[in-house]
Amino acid sequence: MTIRTLTSNPQAGADVPAGLPDVATLAQLANEFFASLPGGGGGASASLPNAAEQAATTTVAPEHELPLEAVPPAGTADGLDLGSPEAYTAAIPQVYPGASIVGSPSPGAPASPYYFAGESSAYQREPARAEAAAPPLENRVDAQSYGLPGSDELAQLLQSVLSKPEPAAEPARPQPGPAGGQFYFLDQAGAPHLEKAREPAGQPQSQGAFDVQAVRRDFPILQERVNGKPLVWLDNAATTHKPKAVIERISYFYEHENSNIHRAAHELAARATDAYEGARGKVARFLGARSADEIVFVRGATEAINLVANTFGRQFIGEGDEIIVSHLEHHANIVPWQQLAAEVGAKIRVIPVDDSGQIILEEYARLLCSRTRLVSIAQVSNALGTITPVSEIIALARGVGARVLVDGAQSVPHLRTNVQALDADFLVFSGHKIFGPTGIGVLYGKKELLDQLPPWQGGGNMIADVTFEKTLYQPAPARFEAGTGNIADAVGLGAALDYVERLGLERIAAYEHDLLVYATRGLQAIPGLRLIGTAAHKAGVLSFVLDGYRTEEVGAALNREGIAVRSGHHCAQPILRRFGLEATVRPSLAFYNTCEEVDLLVATVRRLAHAKGRHH
Template identity: 70%
Template sequence: MTTSDPFSSDPNDWNFRNAGVDIPIDPNLIAALAKEFLGSYDRSAGTEELVLSNAPSFPEGLSPEDPNRFVKSGPSFSFLEETRAFVNPSSAIQITDPFSFHPSLVPSVELSSGNFDLSYVRNDFPILQEKVNGRNLVWLDNAATTHKPQSVIDRLSYFYKHENSNIHRGAHTLAARATDAYESAREKVKQFLNSSSSEEIVLVRGATEAINLVAQTWGKKNIGKDDEILISWLEHHANIVPWQILCAEKGAKLKVIPVDETGQIILSEYQRLLTPRTKLVAFTQVSNALGTVTPVEAMTNQAHSIGAKVLVDGAQAVSHMRVDVQAIDCDFYVFSGHKVFAPTGIGVLYGKKEVLDTMPPWQGGGNMIQDVTFEKTVYQAAPFRFEAGTGNIADAVGLGAAIDYLNRIGMDRVAEYEHSLLEYGTTQLLRIPGLKLIGTAKDKAGVLSFVLDGFKTEDVGRYLAQEGIAVRSGHHCAQPILRRFGLESTVRPSLAIYNTCEDIDALINALFDLIGGRTSGPL
């Protein structure tokens, strides 16, 4: 019997649905697990309900009646405080589907330190079962966006089924639940980046909005005529255009740190460009076009030595490696959730608290105020003063679930696996006659940009799409760095934790087919 509910009416038929395969499960084991993690499981009187006597009442591990569920130094949400009095802590909640109620309890593989079960990881991403032109989807467009594990999809569904509300000031239980879920996501981001406080985490729409926020607040306040902002040749347009706008408005100068023939920053030139007029250095941790990993700690230290602030664009880094903002010592760090297996439309600005506290608000409206009269407005402290209006609550919760998922695997394990995959992909691509890799820095993340003699990049991308292989062909919103290499576009396969050597083999075989040389070296 196949069912989405592991507790069917007949204990002898209990099965768990896993990637479309029926796996028989010992009912006694399930009952024991249910009791340990969820409380008491009671099938008496013909019911199929779990009584959550020992478990939290919603997935974030916090309950509406928990008096410590808010950031202690955050604003007072007085209406919500009054709501607590109406919650009965002793009441048990009954549900019929424990796994949809608490997505983190969906059975997952235990990943021991020496055994990485990649096949299970692939099964966590339902979209990878898609067929494209009759072929299995091979997703190598992860630098554009990553896919979402089932746990993130389930968490979003749970939010809309059980928690959906605006946050912080609603005088009812769902507002408390939604607020808990949202603020729990902020805390997870804080831990993920190793920030010293959740007050340093501003939830925004993405890395682009985060950079613009810094430019329009800290930048407008601190950048003046003839001041200098340094960026690198590696930057995404999102880390170029906001600074161009600011410099044009303020009469400041934008300077560019050059890169060498491998695509790595030339540190001696960077040092030369730093002057007493340098107020900000903004650069990427990982190039989205080349995969270059920049020396963030050394560059930050050098910038601080002359009194400049540092913004690091981590959009392409957070899914590939462990990030520690305290070790980097950057003043700002930004990333987008959809690059790290979370939903679109949610992102993060990290800022040192002492820096955020000096910055004026960017947008005005609800949620970022303490008090408003017609004469003046008193703003909330950071981070709330930068979160005007109704935030992207559900997708923030989804970001928290994505972080939970990565934490289960371990970012060190992710980095190690992807590095081996990158080395394999590099070796195999160099077997293709006429193929040239663009970006060959020694320290790289999972990007394999290339051009192919005799073929336009868009034609290569179109051919691969016909084979069910998704790559990006174009300028990747990083035109300056491609032009540094005399190009307007490249083909860009990019890797994530769910990719395999078989994915790369499919790419290689398709490229051999394209150039008509399959018999000379297929895999």
């Protein structure tokens, strides 16, 4: 590198204080020093600057530009300034290799269909910020182990807990062990076993460790304090927190892109349309859909289910037809079908669950018949955490020609979901459960099916032509997006999906499953605590009740320690009543939670249990 001199007087012969070398001599000495370092170079680059160069401001020029191949691949680093579309879209090829970016055409590629301002567009001509120094990239995956036990240790720990349920002193923290790509489960009988992660073919394997502390720094709200204690957020099944990348992307939209979308012939409408439709494309890639036309933006999973009930349901379900749901469902996947059934004369059939909280497939098969028109099923139970066998459920439904809706509100944020591989007809999820904004969600539907459905609501955006005699509607997905959509939060959802992809869903799933087993071990050792939902395949939900306490009392005691959990029926009363309960305490995990937070949860609940034991 070359040191250029800085002087307040650019003219030659400037005065130098007595006893000090002149500026040129200092520059010469500095250049010789840097040239002597390994990789420092020499020759002309280390020569004394001439008089004209002495007038320049001091700069340190980088010796080498970062080669393209040195950019960390998707899922290994973040460290990106996502506060602007230019920097943001620059990150997308890392997340979706080979993807074309709406609004950011590569050289020679056709311009965005929404950028009609041509050469007059100042936004298009805005230079990339290549001259800014790139922030140091932070390794979020391989930096350190997250301190969970190895396979043999974990099996021994679980066995000791199951065989000796009586409480001991404060449980010993597991010693760090290899963090392999394995999911840990309890089998149907409650005995521990290890099962290799069943990752979809073609997906990257979960290798290396997961640096949870690096991830936590991305979430500003995790620095909050509650009752003077650090916030411990274990209410993730209700809503998840938002990383800075999402918060900043939404702010940028309102500061630089805010406009209604489509139809307008001005610059901000072009920017907003590109951002909105670009987010639709990200959702399609995230879910493995064939086309962005299969993605409908809605307010959330609840509205998506109601949309299907009021379009597909009214068109294809009639008197005497049957709709199948499971005992595990959220109210949002029960009530719309009850309303439809009451209106058209259909019947609702319910798949029972066993004592572990898992669907009984044999009973489901018996419910299927020629009158079955729709099966609507949660992939993960919000109340118990049970992962249902959705692939088998869909395959069996195909045998009688039934359509299937998958409620992915609790699964999409934690498990890789590919709608084509599942062969789901519909899939729904909410943005706020996948680290995105509230008030935005997604309905996926097979295009050939969406094209057959009537619109649900009428108004702007879904209209092709209107006369007083008739109205022509837009094709899907616009047909189902009447009025002004939640544009900014759709863009924020796209940013959230990019963030999750950079971390890697396989690594997220492996870490959360390991953390779930660690928490299960701790809670099961507490006297008087009953876990509700012990299926072999679970996501990060731990519903429980504690002898001698109402659930709201446990929730209040945890809140005093800064721990946020959900207490109540979780909008899933039928499944809780299946276990003879009206409410549970429900801690639920996400990838930013830690073993230390689990330790605090377990220690607080144990104190409650011991306090009640002393009183009796």
